[in-house]
Amino acid sequence: MMLERRGRALPLAALCFAACAASPPPPPALTASAPTSPPAASAEPAPTSTPSADAQAKSDLVPQPKDTSPEPGSARPGGPRLTSQGYVTWVYGSPRADEHQFLGYIRYGTSVTLLSAKTVPGQNCPGGFYAVAPRGFVCRDRTVTLDPTPAFLAQVDATAPSSGPFPYRYALSNGTPMYNRVPTPAEARRRENPFGPAGKWHSLHRSLAAHEDLAAADLIASSDAIPSFLDRGGLAAEGRIGLERQVIPLGSMLSFTRAFTAEGRTWLLSADQTVVPADRVRAFRPSAFHGVRLDGDERLPLAWIRGKARSRVRRNAAGTLEKTADSFPLRSHVGLTGVRVTESGTRYLETRERDAEGQVLYLAEADATIVELPEKLPLALRPGRKTILVRITQGTLVAYEGLTPVFTTLISPGAGGVPVKGQDPVHASTTPLGTYTITFKDRAATMSPEKGDNRSFWIADVPHTQYFNPPFALHASYWHERFGEPTSAGCVNLSPLDAQAMFDWSDPPVPAEWQGATGAGAPMNGPTTTVVVMR
Numbered sequence: 001m002m003l004e005r006r007g008r009a010l011p012l013a014a015l016c017f018a019a020c021a022a023s024p025p026p027p028p029a030l031t032a033s034a035p036t037s038p039p040a041a042s043a044e045p046a047p048t049s050t051p052s053a054d055a056q057a058k059s060d061l062v063p064q065p066k067d068t069s070p071e072p073g074s075a076r077p078g079g080p081r082l083t084s085q086g087y088v089t090w091v092y093g094s095p096r097a098d099e100h101q102f103l104g105y106i107r108y109g110t111s112v113t114l115l116s117a118k119t120v121p122g123q124n125c126p127g128g129f130y131a132v133a134p135r136g137f138v139c140r141d142r143t144v145t146l147d148p149t150p151a152f153l154a155q156v157d158a159t160a161p162s163s164g165p166f167p168y169r170y171a172l173s174n175g176t177p178m179y180n181r182v183p184t185p186a187e188a189r190r191r192e193n194p195f196g197p198a199g200k201w202h203s204l205h206r207s208l209a210a211h212e213d214l215a216a217a218d219l220i221a222s223s224d225a226i227p228s229f230l231d232r233g234g235l236a237a238e239g240r241i242g243l244e245r246q247v248i249p250l251g252s253m254l255s256f257t258r259a260f261t262a263e264g265r266t267w268l269l270s271a272d273q274t275v276v277p278a279d280r281v282r283a284f285r286p287s288a289f290h291g292v293r294l295d296g297d298e299r300l301p302l303a304w305i306r307g308k309a310r311s312r313v314r315r316n317a318a319g320t321l322e323k324t325a326d327s328f329p330l331r332s333h334v335g336l337t338g339v340r341v342t343e344s345g346t347r348y349l350e351t352r353e354r355d356a357e358g359q360v361l362y363l364a365e366a367d368a369t370i371v372e373l374p375e376k377l378p379l380a381l382r383p384g385r386k387t388i389l390v391r392i393t394q395g396t397l398v399a400y401e402g403l404t405p406v407f408t409t410l411i412s413p414g415a416g417g418v419p420v421k422g423q424d425p426v427h428a429s430t431t432p433l434g435t436y437t438i439t440f441k442d443r444a445a446t447m448s449p450e451k452g453d454n455r456s457f458w459i460a461d462v463p464h465t466q467y468f469n470p471p472f473a474l475h476a477s478y479w480h481e482r483f484g485e486p487t488s489a490g491c492v493n494l495s496p497l498d499a500q501a502m503f504d505w506s507d508p509p510v511p512a513e514w515q516g517a518t519g520a521g522a523p524m525n526g527p528t529t530t531v532v533v534m535r
Contacts, residue, residue, distance in 0.1 A: 080117040082130055082138060083148045084108050091136040091514065093524050095122025095129040103136045103522050107443075107515035109156030112138070117146070134511050135524060151229060155237055158227045159257050159271050165496035166286055167444055167463050168255035168271055170478050172215040174201055175250040176280035178270060180240040181233055182226075182262045187243060188277065198279040204251050210487050211251060213480040215282040220268065222261040222278075227269060230262070237273035245274045246453045253479065254281055255444075255461035271461055287481040289331055290497035291397070291409020301336040301372035303349060303363060304410055305329065306395060306484035310367035313348060314359045321348060321362060324355070331410060331483060334363060336370070369394050369484065371408050378532050380435050386507055386529040388474070390492055392418055392431055393535050395484035397492070399505065407501065410484035412477065412493035417486055418535055426471070429489045433535065436468040437528045438519035441503060441510050445475070463496055464503035468531040475499055492533075 082089075089106040092098065106112050112132045119128030119140050127140035138144060161167035175195045183191065192198070199219065204212055230236065248254060258269035259278055266278040292298050309327035316322050321343050328334055335352035341362070342348070348362040349370070355361055371394070381387050387400040392413045399407040416430035425432045445465040448458035465475040474492040476499035483495060494502065503510075508525040510517040519528040 080114040080146065081111040082106075082114050082132060082144050082146060083111040084143060085145050085148060085152065086143065089138055089143045091132060091138055092129075093136055093522065095120050095125075095137045097122070097124035097139045102518060103525055104510065104514045104517035106138070106513070109152075109160065110513065110515070111148075112513040133513070149238070152238055154227070154229050155273060158229070158269060159273055161257075161271075161444065161461075165463065165476070165500040166478070168257060168461050169259075170284045170460070171220070171254045171256065171268070171281035172212055172284065172479070173248040173250060173252045173254055174280050174282065176248055176277055178245045178248050178272075178274035178276050179243055180237070180245050180274065181235050181243065182230055182267060182275050183243060185263055185265075188263075188265075191244065192277070192280070195280065198277065201282060202250055208251055210480040210482055211253075212282070213482065214284045214287065214478070216285050217282065220259050220266060220278040220281070220283050222259050222266045224258040224260045226260040226262050226267075227258060230269075230275065236269065236275055248276065248458075249456055252455075252457050253284075253459045284478055287478070287495050288497070289410075289481050289483060289495040291407055291495075291501070292333055293407055294405050297335070297352075299335070300405055300408070301338055301370055302333050302408070303336055303351075303368035303370050304394075304396060304408075304484060305332050305334070305367070306369050306410065310363060312353075312355070313362040313364065314355055324361075326355075328363065328367075331481075333408075334361075336372075340365065369396060371396055371398060373405065377403065378435070378534070380530045380532045385527070386505070388502065388506065388529060388531045390431070390531065390533045391535070392433070392486070392533065395486070397494070397498075397502075399502065407505070409494065409498045411474075411498075412480070412483055412485055412487035414488050414490040415486045416490070425490055431488070431490050431492060431533055432469055432472060433533050434469070436531045436533070438466050438468055438506060438508075438531065439470060439521070440467045440516060440518055441465070441506070441508070442467075442516040443503075443510065444515075445473075464494075464499035466503060466506060474502060474531070 084106040086108060090102045091104045091106065092102050115131040115133055119130055122129045122137065125139035125141060129137040129139055132138050177191050201217065254268070254276060255271040256268040256276065257271060260267055260269070268276045268278050268281070270276055294300065305328045307330070309330050311323040312326045312328060313321050313323055337350045337352055339350040340347055341350065347365040349365050349368055351361045351363055353361045378389065381400055381403055383402040385402065389398045389400065390411060390413070395410055395413060397409050397411045398405050414425070414429045414431040416428040419425050419428065419430040419433055423430070442465045444461040444463050446458055446460050447462055448455050450456060463476040463478070465473050467473040472491055474494060476496040477488070477493035478496055480487060481495060483493070487493060506529040507527045508517055508519055517525055519525065
């Protein structure tokens with residue numbers, strides 16, 4: 001597993017394929033080694049198609065704290081600030097650089113408030129340490145600067161993420177070069193000839209079919225002005241050499257912030273500061289699915305509708321139950337009264353819904369995925385603690401504050417189903433059972449089973465990633481919405497809206513100017529949310 005940034009790899013323990021193919025920076029006291037290689041630019045664009053109003057709404061999700069995401073492109077406040085410039089910038093709990101003990105990290109191109117412009121002496125960092133807000137210390141080394149150049153700021157601002165569930169715009173690659181600058185038409189023809197005609201899409205292997213569920217066939221339209229630094233052959237990032245940075249292979253996924261016209265063609269500015277031809281990728285349609293906040297009329301028990309739409313049932317004039325012409329839609333939920341009735345050998349659940357005539361509606365129990373308070377609560381549920389309960393066979397998640405459920409949704413666990421004792425869950429694509437704690441939270445993590453620039457597969461900037469048993473994590477899935485069905489490589493896939501809701505709700509909170517924060521093993525960051533994975 002590894003966290004990738006700007007083509008630099010942060011190697012960690014195990015490798016996991018596809019949607020779970022990254023590990024976080026290792027948490028303090030939980031790993032024998034930590035990454036020393038720097039991550040690359042993690043600037044992340046706004047969505048390629050604008051999410052619907054429903055997709056942007058948060059009112060139906062968990063109780064929302066103040067958004068702590070940094071606002072991209074906003075004016076940098078006055079006072080001393082420290083900018084990360086090219087490598088991972090670790091935040092340590094004391095003025096001591098220790099690859100096993102850190103509180104979090106600062107993303108390339110972003111800046112953090114200094115508590116003082118003066119350094120303090122410490123260990124393992126000859127330049128001394130800056131004290132940063134809201135806590136911790138940063139080594140004064142080549143990864144940071146007090147005086148970033150205007151060109152650098154322009155480039156990172158153009159590739160900065162948006163706040164919200166879709167920090168970038170995302171696309172599926174058909175195989176294409178990633179250029180350091182806009183190529184001339186002749187250069188593009190010569191370099192792209194091996195990839196075949198632009199705009200002709202190749203299907204993925206059936207094992208990766210879910211990866212193109214939301215990929216649209218429509219060409220991405222130009223929607224932005226060309227960034228000024230790309231005019232007249234300018235580079236997408238300082239210090240680059242040559243025309244091409246690397247190739248993004250067929251099936252890998254791209255995050256980008258701009259779609260602009262140059263040389264008679266539409267180009268994308270990627271989050272890792274390259275220029276990509278828009279006609280060689282397919283934009284992902286943002287999913288509008290989200291779970292439900294439990295309060296007032298929304299309460300347990302309720303039923304989720306999985307797999308396909310399910311029939312609504314009511315009593316006819318003779319008093320017997322029969323199907324209506326209407327259905328409960330796929331991935332919808334319906335409140336239950338707790339009453340069960342059996343008729344002609346079929347068990348039905350009485351719902352809290354009524355039809356247009358005021359008749360009670362029923363749902364066949366076999367068609368329902370029931371979420372209810374368990375008769376025996378898991379031991380992990382304790383007063384004053386936040387807990388996330390995941391049920392693999394149900395494909396559901398319930399968030400608890402103390403003993404009170406506050407949110408539920410559908411998730412996609414590992415495609416391998418229930419783990420088998422003795423099998424490696426990474427290779428079996430299963431989500432491991434057990435009780436864990438959040439070890440690291442990352443606003444966006446690029447996932448790949450490989451390191452370096454010449455990788456055969458990666459998923460760019462997966463939003464709102466929370467590791468609980470690295471490499472396994474809860475994270476957004478922007479490429480499918482098979483929620484409720486086993487689909488992932490072992491991680492817990494959530495919709496982008498739900499992933500942000502869980503990220504903002506869970507502990508520890510990530511400071512507004514940080515990219516990621518350590519959970520278990522870093523008590524200075526506060527309490528840590530428990531994750532319970534059950535059958």
